[in-house]
Amino acid sequence: MAPSLHGSKILITREAKQSKEFADKVIAMGGIPLEVPLLKISCKDRKANRLMLDRLHEYTWIIFTSSNGVENFFEIIEKYHVQIADHVLFAAVGHKTESMLNKYSYRSAFIPSTYNADIMAEEFLRTPGEKGPVLLIRGNRSRDVLPARFSEQGLAFDTMEVYETSFNLEMKHQLNDVLSKQQIDFITFTSPSTVESFMVMADEIPDSNYVCIGTTTEQSAAAHGLHTLITPEEFTTDAMLLAISDYINRKD
Structure with missing residues (x-):
């Protein structure tokens, strides 16, 4: 069976130019991307x-x-x-x-x-x-x-x-609007900076599944008190989505 995100809503927090490619991968695997770029490069x-x-x-x-x-x-x-x-x-x-x-x-x-x-x-x-x-x-x-x-x-x-x-503070309202109105299944972080910007801008930290691209990002998320951390063995966005798919299958 091909890996699938089974309609899960995936929050993408990385910089705008890079988030589009990530969102396309989410769609290709049957997920729903929610793009809120929290960084500016x-x-x-x-x-x-x-x-x-x-x-x-x-x-x-x-x-x-x-x-x-x-x-x-x-x-x-x-x-x-x-x-x-x-x-x-x-x-x-x-x-x-x-x-x-x-x-x-x-x-x-x-x-x-x-x-x-x-x-x-x-x-x-x-x-x-x-x-x-x-x-x-x-x-x-x-x-x-x-x-x-x-x-x-x-x-x-x-x-x-x-x-x-730098933190894309213009996205603060959009981030909190998405967090309050959407039932987000997975929140993705592709660097420690995305974790830090999320913690600065989110009014409330949701009880969600947090997906980190690698161990350094995972350490940052854990240091900020985030739980249910999913980190792939290979540090790429493709591996992140496969790890989400595996997590969903294990839960089922």
Whole structure:
């Protein structure tokens, strides 16, 4: 039997551009998506970034921990017509991030076995070959796992903050309207930031099933006192929906 969401209402809280793709997947699996984007992503084109681009040829690796990082990095690259040297290697936290990299005609030379920063740091440091210097592409809310591990190991690196994640406070009324009027079966979180924005904007926290894309997001949800947490083994939106389907079947 094909996986099905059996008409479940799924609240999608991720940023607007990314929520449409997620909503289409929900529909394809027989669910009802409710899109309330609680985050805004904006490119962060600072003078410091422009100066760093002049030294781009000095780096051995450029590391991306999100597709947002890839998209906004290349937006800045293209704006200033900067060329990336042939010797530079790319690392991506997962296949979604690599797919975004492919859109710019580049491929990842390294992807960790599990899509999170902790595993990425451990496995990247174990890979043979020249490691540094590294350019780590980040957002303003990125965790400090990679910088901390690289510092511990004495690896030369720089960070480049190319995008800003902020709470989409304009959605507060819509969120609470949906929470009060809809019987939502599953509330999805695709980052710790979606958890935090939800907790800030929701007037009342419903007794619902909360679905987290990975263990870091799950830890954030648990720290905020949310229960009935569902987290797939593979940290993707496809796996989230399969985990929901499995949960429904077990309940039946």
